[in-house]
Amino acid sequence: MSKYNPSKIEKKWQNFWETNKTFSSKINKNFKKYYVLEMFPYPSGDIHMGHVRNYTLGDLVARYKRARGYNVLHPMGWDSFGLPAENAAISNNVHPKTWTEKNIKNMKTQLKKMGLSYDWSKELSTCDSEYYKHEQKIFIEFYKKGLAYQKETIVNWDPVEQTVLANEQVIDGRGWRSDAIIEKKKMKGWFLKITDFAEELLEDLNSLKNWPEKVKLMQKNWIGKSFGAYVDFNINKINEKVTVFSTRPDTLFGASFIALSPEHKLVDKLKKDYPEINKEINKLNLKNTNEQNIDKIEKIGIKIPLKASHPFLKNKLIPIFIANFVLADYGTGAVFGCPAHDQRDFDFAKKYNLEIIEVVSNEKNHVRKNKLESAYTENGYLVNSDFLNGLTIEKAKEVSIKELEKLNLGSRTINYRLKDWGVSRQRYWGCPIPIIYCDKCGPQTVPEKDLPVKLPDKIDLKKSGNPLLNQSDWINVKCPKCLQSAKRESDTFDTFFESSWYFARFTDPNFNDAINKNNSDYWLPVDQYIGGIEHAVLHLLYSRFFIKAMNKLNLINLNEPFKSLQTQGMVCHQTYKNSRNEWMFPKDVIKINDKFFTIDKKDEVSSGRIEKMSKSKKNVIDPNTIVDTFGSDTARFFILSDSPPQRDMEWTDEGVEGASRFLNKVWQLLINDDYKDIPYKKINYNTDHDFNIFLCTYKTIKNVTQAIDNFHFNIAIANIRTLFNELNFYKSLTNNNKIILKFCISNFLIILNPICPHICEEAWEMLGNKKSISDAPWPKVDLKYLNDNYITLPIQINGKRRAEIKISKSLSTKEVKNLALNHQNIIKFLTETPKKVIYIPHKIINIVL
RNA sequence: GCGAGCGUGGCGGAAUAGGUAGACGCACUGGACUUAAAAUCCAGUGACCAUAUUGGUCGUGGGGGUUCAAGUCCCCCCGCUCGUACCA
Numbered sequence: 001m002s003k004y005n006p007s008k009i010e011k012k013w014q015n016f017w018e019t020n021k022t023f024s025s026k027i028n029k030n031f032k033k034y035y036v037l038e039m040f041p042y043p044s045g046d047i048h049m050g051h052v053r054n055y056t057l058g059d060l061v062a063r064y065k066r067a068r069g070y071n072v073l074h075p076m077g078w079d080s081f082g083l084p085a086e087n088a089a090i091s092n093n094v095h096p097k098t099w100t101e102k103n104i105k106n107m108k109t110q111l112k113k114m115g116l117s118y119d120w121s122k123e124l125s126t127c128d129s130e131y132y133k134h135e136q137k138i139f140i141e142f143y144k145k146g147l148a149y150q151k152e153t154i155v156n157w158d159p160v161e162q163t164v165l166a167n168e169q170v171i172d173g174r175g176w177r178s179d180a181i182i183e184k185k186k187m188k189g190w191f192l193k194i195t196d197f198a199e200e201l202l203e204d205l206n207s208l209k210n211w212p213e214k215v216k217l218m219q220k221n222w223i224g225k226s227f228g229a230y231v232d233f234n235i236n237k238i239n240e241k242v243t244v245f246s247t248r249p250d251t252l253f254g255a256s257f258i259a260l261s262p263e264h265k266l267v268d269k270l271k272k273d274y275p276e277i278n279k280e281i282n283k284l285n286l287k288n289t290n291e292q293n294i295d296k297i298e299k300i301g302i303k304i305p306l307k308a309s310h311p312f313l314k315n316k317l318i319p320i321f322i323a324n325f326v327l328a329d330y331g332t333g334a335v336f337g338c339p340a341h342d343q344r345d346f347d348f349a350k351k352y353n354l355e356i357i358e359v360v361s362n363e364k365n366h367v368r369k370n371k372l373e374s375a376y377t378e379n380g381y382l383v384n385s386d387f388l389n390g391l392t393i394e395k396a397k398e399v400s401i402k403e404l405e406k407l408n409l410g411s412r413t414i415n416y417r418l419k420d421w422g423v424s425r426q427r428y429w430g431c432p433i434p435i436i437y438c439d440k441c442g443p444q445t446v447p448e449k450d451l452p453v454k455l456p457d458k459i460d461l462k463k464s465g466n467p468l469l470n471q472s473d474w475i476n477v478k479c480p481k482c483l484q485s486a487k488r489e490s491d492t493f494d495t496f497f498e499s500s501w502y503f504a505r506f507t508d509p510n511f512n513d514a515i516n517k518n519n520s521d522y523w524l525p526v527d528q529y530i531g532g533i534e535h536a537v538l539h540l541l542y543s544r545f546f547i548k549a550m551n552k553l554n555l556i557n558l559n560e561p562f563k564s565l566q567t568q569g570m571v572c573h574q575t576y577k578n579s580r581n582e583w584m585f586p587k588d589v590i591k592i593n594d595k596f597f598t599i600d601k602k603d604e605v606s607s608g609r610i611e612k613m614s615k616s617k618k619n620v621i622d623p624n625t626i627v628d629t630f631g632s633d634t635a636r637f638f639i640l641s642d643s644p645p646q647r648d649m650e651w652t653d654e655g656v657e658g659a660s661r662f663l664n665k666v667w668q669l670l671i672n673d674d675y676k677d678i679p680y681k682k683i684n685y686n687t688d689h690d691f692n693i694f695l696c697t698y699k700t701i702k703n704v705t706q707a708i709d710n711f712h713f714n715i716a717i718a719n720i721r722t723l724f725n726e727l728n729f730y731k732s733l734t735n736n737n738k739i740i741l742k743f744c745i746s747n748f749l750i751i752l753n754p755i756c757p758h759i760c761e762e763a764w765e766m767l768g769n770k771k772s773i774s775d776a777p778w779p780k781v782d783l784k785y786l787n788d789n790y791i792t793l794p795i796q797i798n799g800k801r802r803a804e805i806k807i808s809k810s811l812s813t814k815e816v817k818n819l820a821l822n823h824q825n826i827i828k829f830l831t832e833t834p835k836k837v838i839y840i841p842h843k844i845i846n847i848v849l
Numbered sequence: 850g851c852g853a854g855c856g857u858g859g860c861g862g863a864a865u866a867g868g869u870a871g872a873c874g875c876a877c878u879g880g881a882c883u884u885a886a887a888a889u890c891c892a893g894u895g896a897c898c899a900u901a902u903u904g905g906u907c908g909u910g911g912g913g914g915u916u917c918a919a920g921u922c923c924c925c926c927c928g929c930u931c932g933u934a935c936c937a
Contacts, residue, residue: 172934214853214932221852224936246937259937299935325935335937343850344935417936536932641874642861648930650861654875661889662874668889706865718863718873725873794869799918801869803903825903838917844868848917 004667006631010758014115022774023062023117025073027522034070035523036062037503039531039539040077043103044084047110049571049613049639049651050532052623056636057568057645057713058530059116063754064708066117067778073523075122075506076111078104081132081495083161083177085429089461096429097457100127110624114632115758117774124509126498131505132431133452134514135497140434140445141553147193148423150443154263154328155422157185162464163426164189166494167419168222168538176538189424189491190433194545198223198416201544210564212646215536222537224417229401231336231410233258233308236317238273242266242308245331245415249404250396253385254338254359256349258308258320259301263328270304270322277302277322284324299325299348311409312386319354331415339375346375359385360393421542423494428459428467430492438479438486447480453488466490499539500546503529504556515556529562536567566711569648571639573619575608583618587625610650621651633756634660640755641717662721663759666752669728670745676768678742682782689733690740695785696726697744702781704751717755723748742767747779795820796846797829813839820845 017023027033038058041051062074078100085096092099104125111118124131142148156165160180164187169176194201202223205216228247235241242258260267262284271278280302301321310316318336325344326335339349339356349356356372360380382388387403388396404410424433432453434446446453456474461467469475469490479486501514507523508516531539543561550556576584578598588599596605613620626635638659643649685691700723707716727744730736746767753760753773764773789810795803803825807816817837820826826847836848 217853218932221933226936228937244937248937325937327936330936337937342937344937415936533931644862647855647862652861652875655861658875664889712863714861715863715873721873792869796869796918799868799916804869836917838868840868840918844918846868846917 002671004664004759006633006663006758007628009762010113010115010631010633013758013761014112016761016772017115017117017774020772021121022772023072023074023119024121025071025119027519028071029522031069031071033073033523034062034065034528035073035526036065036528037075037506037526037530039529039535040079040499040502041107042079042082042084043100043107045103045106047107047623049621049623051111052114052635053568053571053639053645053649054530054532055111055114055116056639057566058528059114059636060640060708060713060754061528061530062117063757063774064778066774067750067754067776069777072117073122073507074118075124075509076116076118076120077122077124077502077506077509078107078126079495079499079502080104080125080127081430081492081498083163083427083429086427086461086467089429095457095459096461097127100429113624113627114636117757122506122509124502124505126431126495126502127429129452129454130510131502132498134505135431135493135501136434136446136451136453137448138501138514138550138555139493140448141555142192142549143445145553147196147549147553148190149193150188150190152186152188153422154184155187155189157183157187159183161427162466164422164424166422166496168421168541169494189422190435190489191420191422192545192549194421194542195416195418197545197548198225198418200548201418201541204544204560207560208562208565211562212565212567215533215540215565215567218536219541222418222541226415226417228413228415229397229404229410230332230413231311231404233311233318233336235320236307236309238306240266240269242320242334243332244334244336245413246336248338248341248393248397249400249410250382250385250388250391250393251338251341251359252310252312252336252400253382253388254340254357255310255318255336256339256355256357257337257345257352258318259323259326259335259337259348260320261326261328261333262322262324264322264326264333266334267322270306274305277304281322284322299323299344299351301348301352303352311404311407321348321352323348329419330417340372341375341377343375343377346372357384359383359388364390421494421545423497424491425494426466426490427492428455428461430495431497432468433489433491433493435489436477436479436486437489438482438484440484441479441481441486443489444480444486450480455492468492496539496542500542501550503543503561504547504550504558515550517557520556520558524556524558525561525563528564528566530566530568532570533567540565566645568645569643570612571651572610572648573613573621573651574610575617575619576605577608578605579603583616585618586621612648613651626656630656630660631663631758633759634663637663637717637756640713642714644714645711662724663756665728666724666759666763669724669731670763670766673731673738675738675742675745675766678738678768680742680746680767680769681739682743683737683739685740686737687735689730689735690737691785691788693726693730693740693744694782695788696723697747698781698783698785701747701751701779702786705778705781708754713755716751720748720752720755749773750776750779791842793820793842794844795823795826796844797826798849799846802826802829809842813841816845820847 036058038054062072066072080100085100088099089096139148156170158165158175158178158180160178165175170182173182175182202225205219226247228245229249230243231246232241232243262281301323304320306320307317308320310318337345339345340358341360359382361383362380364381382391382396388399401412432455434453436444436446438444456471459467459471463470475488475490477486477488503526504515504520507519547558547561551558576589578584584605589596589605590599596607598605611617638656642655685694700719703719704716731741749760749763761773789808790806791809792804792806794801803823805819805823816839832849834847834849838846
């Protein structure tokens, strides 16, 4: 009796798939296509459990769809530009390229050991100039069509990574990767006009029926559309005006101050005329260098010696402040304050003793009784507002805007929170921006014949500042226009640039243009995209924008890249600390009688919270160890079995062992009997047991199919286990029928195959099949068994289950009711005549007393 | 603050469209095998009561409601998690 030996059979079948090119994909218009994609990894060195979960989910879908008869594209590649390569270069003295390539090689080996059904012939790596040269062309196209431009703005500067970050990459005032406090800095950089697509990006969220609502909501909030008005306030003494954005133009009569952000352009001018402002303004800028309590910062302002005139009240002059709570890059960077109806303005007015004029009240004929305790922000009617009096807020907004337009002092507008995407990064290990600066001719795009602009191999990363800037032999070039000395752009692209279109490149990764439309038209959109929720706004919004922009430039025929999206939860593990309060690796901890000890048993270990696996807390399990010990089928089975994909899961030793035990039992089910000579065919049942095993097989096929279609893989596994238990039971019977057994086991293997492909291939072969199980079609349900004539019907009395009867479905309502009322367990409850008897055919019967 | 999601045994989690709550697994308990242990196999396992049964009561965060029937629908409250935040 041979033992289940995963390492042997897994290697065997991985080689088989590779030599037979089982998963290579070709366009075939006779079949419906299905494009499954998991977010490609950054090649950091080794795969981790998050990868294992992500790629197992994708592989299950890919193999399942293949069995369902789809022509499947399932590619994999490498998001290989990025800062860790530079950091590694500095600390280990290896070139980023060498480091990256080594990691790719290593991770590819690890992925192959998992037996994932990738079409490796489609592999791509974004740091390859064969990939990024197309990116440079796309950028030039964008530039020519006005979708890429250069400007000087205040940017988010990450002092640790020494680079600029996009708004999306700043989280709680910190760098999304470095966690460093972000500083504000004025710099010149390249931007992509994502704001041109704000409305489309928002509107088309509605078409993404198979995206999680949560992700769509996050994008919606990020885009942040709001309706309102621009209002001009003329300033006395000088010939200037301040334009503010307001969503509440109805409250204009309650305006009691104007507040400018410290970065407002009028402030620059004021600094010259009133030097004393300079000193004060530094107090406001505290915000940018302040530690954590950014959100708790006190609202402060500087009153300037100018006043603004009210657009509706010619004689009314309103004080102007420079205030730290006004955002420079939202709206116009200036607001009018209406303290009675906005809490921030209310607090500010209290502090600086400004007027508080109520202009909205919940009663039409408002008489002020008490002083306001806080801002009134509810619905109501306009008061103290001249021609707006008595109107609802909605109506007053309309009328107010009309009046502003009539006076030429404002207009209706729509404002978005979304800003243009800053793509310049002051890094080496990224795609060079194909621009040459000439003193005479200005910025010039690199001519197509000179593309790609390759990164120089020689680089000194140890000097501070932008590494490419210091690389004189690379940076100095001739201007393509006048041929005089010029300099290359030394910034490289944000690495989200690469991931914004890689999924389209996968459809023909070696094509001589960016996109082979013949292929992309067939394969795109991605039918199922799977990855982490952390990319809800970053990568997923950029990609949607990129495709819309490329579509507009006729580079691709596509409006939305990802038809269906699934976001997976995190892989968590218990944390451990030793008596010195140091984190412990789980592999160095043993459990004895509910207590934990170090592996040498000398020190007691305390167990902490179950948290996301992270290197810093050491609660990591190395997938390679798991695959080597238990096999990849076990790892795949366990990672899918316990929790629904969207939710966080806990990795436990017991869980893995349970999965391993199951696969061993599957092996035992087959190994002791030789099925090779038993014919594979469907025959009719003779005994109740025969019937039951057929019924269970078909029920399972039905349930598993439904569960996989709904992405409920843990339920699929529960059903598969139930069938397995029944198969084991049937096999143990003395009067079992080997032909029926072989038939049911075969079906069992086909539905298990997307989860545990190696053991299923091996078992399939043991059953005597000549062709691979990967080519076996998904089984069909025989409805004859599911629509069986006999069912068990529960009988309730007043909604409580009291008995059950086995009945034929063909019985009439009257007959069923009679049977129920005369059931021995029921009779004793019938102390009175039932008021009602409700029979829901084939489901339940309820007797109401 | 705002927004979203969740709350079911000791644990992870099931429960089409309102119709037998706790599938499947983990852990645990008992038994078989063994000199013993591990592994494996068999059985049990929501709580409580009980005449120990093929009996009963309670039970899906708490309170109320709709219904013949509520984990599921409606209202109020509590707790947890995630996202987001001076957005004018």
